Amino acid sequence: MKKWFMALMICLIFIGANHIVYAEQTMVQSTDKNGQITTYGELVSTMKLNGKEQNLNNMPGVIVDGKVMLPRYLAFKKIMGMKISHTSTTITLKTKEHTAEFTMGSTKALVDGEEVDLAIAPFSAKFVVTNENTMMLPAEDIAKIFGYEYSYDAVNQVVSFEREGGIELSYGGLSYYYKDEPIDLYVDGKEVDTAISGFFIDECDFVPAWRISKELGVKYSKSGKKITMTRGKYKVVFNIYKTNATVNGKAYTLDVAPTYIKDKENNVGAYMVPGKVVAEALGFGYEWNEEDYSSSFKKSEEYQIAIPLPEDCQDENYETNDDYFNNRFEIILDGNYSSFYKTNLVSNPYFAVDKVSVSTSNGKTKIILQTSEIKGYRLKEENGILYVKVGTPKEIYDKILVLDAGHGGTDPGAAGNGIYENNCTLNIVNAAKDYFDEDGSIKVYYTRTTNTQTNITSGSNGLNTSTSLRARTDLANKVDADLFISVHINSAGNTTARGTEVYYSANNNKKNSGGLSASKLAQMAYDSVVKAVGSSKRGVKTANFYVIRYTNMPAILIETAFISNKQDAEILKSDKKIDQIGKSIYDTVVSAFDKYPTGR
Ligand SMILES: [Zn+2]
Numbered sequence: 144m145k146k147w148f149m150a151l152m153i154c155l156i157f158i159g160a161n162h163i164v165y166a167e168q169t170m171v172q173s174t175d176k177n178g179q180i181t182t183y184g185e186l187v188s189t190m191k192l193n194g195k196e197q198n199l200n201n202m203p204g205v206i207v208d209g210k211v212m213l214p215r216y217l218a219f220k221k222i223m224g225m226k227i228s229h230t231s232t233t234i235t236l237k238t239k240e241h242t243a244e245f246t247m248g249s250t251k252a253l254v255d256g257e258e259v260d261l262a263i264a265p266f267s268a269k270f271v272v273t274n275e276n277t278m279m280l281p282a283e284d285i286a287k288i289f290g291y292e293y294s295y296d297a298v299n300q301v302v303s304f305e306r307e308g309g310i311e312l313s314y315g316g317l318s319y320y321y322k323d324e325p326i327d328l329y330v331d332g333k334e335v336d337t338a339i340s341g342f343f344i345d346e347c348d349f350v351p352a353w354r355i356s357k358e359l360g361v362k363y364s365k366s367g368k369k370i371t372m373t374r375g376k377y378k379v380v381f382n383i384y385k386t387n388a389t390v391n392g393k394a395y396t397l398d399v400a401p402t403y404i405k406d407k408e409n410n411v412g413a414y415m416v417p418g419k420v421v422a423e424a425l426g427f428g429y430e431w432n433e434e435d436y437s438s439s440f441k442k443s444e445e446y447q448i449a450i451p452l453p454e455d456c457q458d459e460n461y462e463t464n465d466d467y468f469n470n471r472f473e474i475i476l477d478g479n480y481s482s483f484y485k486t487n488l489v490s491n492p493y494f495a496v497d498k499v500s501v502s503t504s505n506g507k508t509k510i511i512l513q514t515s516e517i518k519g520y521r522l523k524e525e526n527g528i529l530y531v532k533v534g535t536p537k538e539i540y541d542k543i544l545v546l547d548a549g550h551g552g553t554d555p556g557a558a559g560n561g562i563y564e565n566n567c568t569l570n571i572v573n574a575a576k577d578y579f580d581e582d583g584s585i586k587v588y589y590t591r592t593t594n595t596q597t598n599i600t601s602g603s604n605g606l607n608t609s610t611s612l613r614a615r616t617d618l619a620n621k622v623d624a625d626l627f628i629s630v631h632i633n634s635a636g637n638t639t640a641r642g643t644e645v646y647y648s649a650n651n652n653k654k655n656s657g658g659l660s661a662s663k664l665a666q667m668a669y670d671s672v673v674k675a676v677g678s679s680k681r682g683v684k685t686a687n688f689y690v691i692r693y694t695n696m697p698a699i700l701i702e703t704a705f706i707s708n709k710q711d712a713e714i715l716k717s718d719k720k721i722d723q724i725g726k727s728i729y730d731t732v733v734s735a736f737d738k739y740p741t742g743r
Pocket of ligand 1: 550556557564631
C-alpha cells in the first residue's frame with residue numbers, strides 16, 4: 144500500500160517536472176524597436192477548440208498583461224481553419240463571415256472594414272527552440288471578432304474557443320460556422336439519404352450537385368471548374384466559385400456562386416449548386432421550405448413547363464389567352480415583371496413548346512408559349528409555380544367543340560330588314576361564348592369572335608369564300624374536335640318564309656367515340672334552338688354544305704331564322720332573343736356531351 148502510494152507520487156512529480164522542462168525549452172522572446180529583448184515566462188501550451196484539445200507543441204502562446212497571445216499560423220490557420228494572408232507589417236484572417244486585418248504594433252484592427260480596438264497589439268515573437276519567428280495575435284479579441292466563446296484556464300494553461308451547436312464548414316476554402324439546420328433533400332416525397340446534406344447560406348439553397356443529379360436521373364459531369372447537368376436536350380452549366388452560369392444555352396446570372404462545401408466535423412464535402420436553379424433549368428417541380436429546411440424536387444413529368452409566378456400573381460391572379468390561330472398560348476400578368484423573369488427561369492425541358500418568351504408592355508407581362516401547331520394547355524398552380532401540361536387538344540381536353548359563326552370579314556352573307564347575316568351569326572356565337580366561358584368545362588375553338596378577324600374569313604389575308612370555308616373545316620379537323628356547329632341565318636325570295644332548320648350531311652354521319660352521329664346532334668340542336676327562336680318549325684334536313692360535309696366529326700349547320708322575313712328579323716335584332724338562342728346552342732352541346740360522353 145505504501146509502496147504503491149510512493150510510486151504514484153514519483154510519477155506525479157515526474158510529469159510535473161517534465162512539463163516545466165518543456166516550458167523552459169520553448170522559451171519565447173521578442174525584441175522591440177530599441178533592441179530591448181523580452182522573455183515570456185508564462186506560456187500557454189494547450190488550445191481547446193469546441194472541447195477538442197490541441198497541443199501547441201513548440202509554438203505556445205504567451206501571456207502579455209494578463210492576456211493570451213497566440214501564434215498566427217498554428218492557432219488560427221492550422222487549428223481554427225482560417226485563411227491567412229500577410230505582408231511584412233499586416234496580417235489578415237479570413238472566414239466566410241469575417242475579415243480581420245491586424246497591423247504589427249497597433250491596437251487598431253480593421254474588421255469587415257470597420258476599426259476595432261485590441262487589448263494587446265500584435266507583435267513578432269521568436270521561438271527559441273525552433274528558431275522561428277511568427278506573429279502573435281490577441282486570442283480573446285479574435286474570439287470576439289469571429290464569434291467564439293472564450294475562456295482561459297491559467298492553472299492548466301489552456302485557452303478555449305467554443306461555439307454552441309451549429310456545424311463547422313469549409314465554404315470554398317473559407318472557414319464558416321453554419322448556425323442553421325442542414326437542408327433535408329426530398330425527391331418525389333422520399334427523403335434522400337446523403338453523406339452531406341444541403342445548406343442554406345446567403346439565402347441560397349445549396350444542394351450537393353452530384354448526389355441530387357443521381358437522384359433526379361440527370362446526367363452529371365464535372366470538368367475543371369465546370370459542372371454540367373443534362374436532362375434530355377436541356378442543360379445547366381455551373382462555374383464553381385462564379386455566378387455566371389449557362390441555362391439551356393443562355394447566359395444566366397446566379398445570386399450566389401456554386402462552391403465546394405466541406406462538413407469539417409464529418410469530414411465530407413461536395414460541390415454545391417442552388418437547388419431552385421437546378422429545378423427550374425431542368426424542369427422539375429421544386430419547393431423550398433424555410434420552416435423545416437427542406438428542398439423538395441418533383442420528378443413528375445405530367446406538367447412539362449414550370450413558370451415561377453411573382454407573389455402578386457399567385458393564386459390564379461393572371462389571365463390566359465389561347466391564341467390558337469397563331470399557335471401560341473399566353474399567360475398574362477398584370478404588372479411589369481421583366482426583372483423577376485431575369486432571375487426566375489421559365490423552364491421547358493421537354494420541348495413541350497418550341498419557344499418560351501417573356502415580354503412586357505403597357506404594364507402587362509406576357510409569358511408566351513409558341514408552338515408550330517395548335518396545342519392544348521392544362522394549368523396547375525402549386526407553391527407559386529404555374530405548371531403547364533402541353534399536348535394535342537384531345538390529350539388535354541375531354542370535350543372539344545368548334546363553333547363557327549358563318550360568314551364574316553368581307554363576306555356579309557345574306558342581308559335583309561336592315562341587318563346582315565355575318566353580324567347576326569356572330570352575335571349568337573358570342574352569346575353562346577358567354578355561357579361556355581362561365582362553364583369552363585368544354586374547350587371551344589371559335590372560327591371567329593369578331594367581324595374583322597382575318598384568320599378564317601375572306602378578309603385582308605386574301606382568302607376567297609371557298610378557302611374561308613376550307614379554313615373552318617381545317618380548324619375543326621386539326622384540333623380533332625368532338626363536335627362542329629356552324630351558325631347561319633336563312634334567306635328567301637318569298638318573304639313569308641320563316642323559321643328554324645338544322646342541317647347535317649348524310650355523307651358525314653358516322654358516330655363519334657361517344658356514339659353520337661351528326662343526325663342525332665342535329666335533332667338535339669333543332670329541339671333546343673327552335674324553342675329559343677320561337678318561330679316556325681321547319682325540321683332537321685340534310686345537305687352537303689361544305690363545312691358539314693368536309694369535317695371529320697359530327698357536324699351540323701343551324702339556319703337559325705330568316706333574315707328576309709320581317710318577324711324573324713325582329714327576333715334577330717332582339718338582344719334577349721340572341722342570348723336565348725346562344726344559350727340553346729350551349730345547352731345542346733352540354734347535353735350532347737352528357738348523353739354521349741367522349742370517354743376521355
Ligand atoms: Zn350563311
